[in-house]
Amino acid sequence: MKKRPTYLRAVLASLGTMFKGMRLTGRHILTGYERAAPLGIEDPNYFAAARGPITIQYPQEKVAVPDNGRYRLYMETEDCIGCDKCARICPVDCITIETFRADGDLGRTSDGTTKRLHLPTFDIDMGKCMFCGLCTTVCPTECLTMTPVYDYSEYDRDNFVYHFGAYSPTEDMRIREETEATLAAKKAAKSVSVAPSSPEEKPKSRPVMRPAVKPAESAPVSAEETATEESSPETATTENAPPRPRPRPMMKRKEDDATPALPVVEENQDPHTESPTAEVAPHRPRPRPVIKPKVEDGAKPPVEENLDSHSESPTIEIAPPRPRPRPVMKPKVEDDANSKPAVEENQDSHSESPTAEVAPPRPRPRPVIKPKVEDDAKPSVEENQDSHTESPTLEIAPPRPRPRPVMKPKVEDEIPTETPVTAEPPTTEESSDASTPRDDAPPLPPKPRPRPIMRRPDQPDGGPAT
């Protein structure tokens, strides 16, 4: 093809290519001060040939994100009706919702939907979130939205859990008790009219039942479970046994514990019950444990149904006291726990056992229970208390007069304290503070709830930017 270049031509060619390269780089030097503003992908000029440096000085400059971009989630607590749809559709289970039934309406959301559930816990773990946006799609009141905030790094993984719950732990406990008390009172009135025998006992059992059921709602329940639950209510009514609030602890655990534990529990229970379907065996003392875990896990069925099922199950349990179910349950659960949350399960088992022992309503057991169960145990304690006290105070609203010191330490978890702090970026310091002071009940240093929304991209918030 080409001749081998002569000496002189080689020299000239190398000079030529050198100048060519210099011209190319020289053009870039001359355009060094030309800069287009950072363009978002939606800008029509996004793919136009760029001139000048393409660096984006990030903290000061940001590329515009699409309006429908999916970044950090925000939940408008005022508008949430606690329907749990977002938690159920979430592919990665990053949303944790805990609700309990309110006595009457809690007002309306901004789109006019009536709120019937208290929402003590609405946690979103943005560390798990995969930004699919399904939760925002299913939200009936559009209270759950994706914000344009994408820079929210944290030094502590726990800070990725954003708390949108409506109440502080203190408020939560108080409102629960009040609500349960009022509901119990109402039911008691009903049950008295319906059931002739031991009216007192009946009312107690029901109030307990309801609270337990409510938390269960959040958990996803399989169709079978729902069926069993439905059947159980019937049995309970027939037996009229004194209801006792054991199942509750399970409920709380559900949230915390991963689903894996639950299915195992069910299986174990099944052998006991032999045929868990409602049709086959309406009366069986054993099913209790089974029912509880089930409900906790998959509380899919409508709230009301769940409630009923819970109420039934406890009644059954109480009537024929049988030592088997518990011991069996615990070890089994633990085994199951191997997969993930062994600790939590163990706690649950403990909580259960105390509840069973306590069965006769006693106001005092709380303190004991709390320390053990801590986070998960809460519901059970409350139930017990409710049944015992039964003082029907109608006020559901969020009055906070009685912060109960004891309660707080127990609750520990992450539930935001009373002061609904404005959006403050969750920092490790805050988290540590929150964790430490539990025993000092009343006015704990308010944990700054990390509200992601608060930070606007504009603001140079102290948190992530630097």
Next chain:
Amino acid sequence: MELAPNILLVSLSLGFVALYALGAVYAERKVSAFIQDRLGPMEVGPRGLLQTVADILKLLLKENINPTAADKKLFALAPIVIFASVFAGLAVIPVGPGILGAALNVGLLYAMAIVSIDVIGLLMAGWGSNNKYAFLGAIRAVSQIISYEIPAAIALLAAIMMYGSLNMSTISLAQGLSAPTQVYFLGFADVTQLGGMLSWGVIRYPHLLVAWLIYFIATLAECNRAPFDLPEAESELVSGFHVEYSGFRFAVIFLAEYANMFLVGLIGAVVFWGGWATPLPNLMALAPGQAASMSVGQLFTHLQFGHLTTGTGVAAMAIWGAFWILTKAFFTVFLMMWIRWTLPRVRVDQLLKLSWKVLTPIAFALLAISAVWKLLEVSAHL
């Protein structure tokens, strides 16, 4: 004793070189950034102007680490030798008419010699570090600098033959309006009164443009600049002969490197690009008192740009001279940066081949051309 003014002069130039190095490092980073479509330093000061100040402050605060196995004396002495040799070269550079540290008659020879001492400093650093990377870098530096001194010296010789002097002041004068003899553009056009670029060496004698090219390429290698930065090849030798240096000593080596670029730029400017002479020519000749009777258009065509940008009086001429020669030197330094971020590093064999097979023969050819040209010019204008 004239010690005091000399010390003052030395201090001034030392301060200037230090300031220049700060600016050059900043410019280097900006040039590289722009070529790569980046922004470069932007955070410290407006547009990152104080970045290098911050860097040098950091370096000065750092510890001087002495490797245990190092030859302590050589290791400590090397940065001083490197910088001192480069800095001494500045003594013979005429910054303006009559403004220079040492008016040596062999100024150019001295400059070439003093730049070569740099090699000894590099070798001391590489050997004294007792580090294989440093030693390899030093070996490469020595071999390449010695190789490239030959074409550089011969190219300079080709120019010196045209001026007939090794005195840097004489060389500068010969290329400006104040030339002591007639200045012939291309050997026939008398541009003594016109001045400007036409009287610069590379314009008057076009073959000197090639000579300058050879000189420039050779000095790239002497300064260990890309594409001849084998002594510091980061990908192979970490950072070459100064890999063991830290803190102030590293800063001194760095300063010497940039000062060396500046020095060779100055020498090139003096020998090839007119020294402190202005590039702007005087237009039509103007007799005394003639200006009063001319129209605006006539005045424009008779503007004496050359005289305007050279100045009259010692102070004005010094300032203008310093301005022009520094501009030329800085442009040379910029050119070195531009090339560094354009061309990839050559291999060792390519490096030596370029020196011995290309630059040196061409330089000898240019030497011959200069000899013939000078002979013809002298005989033609007798």
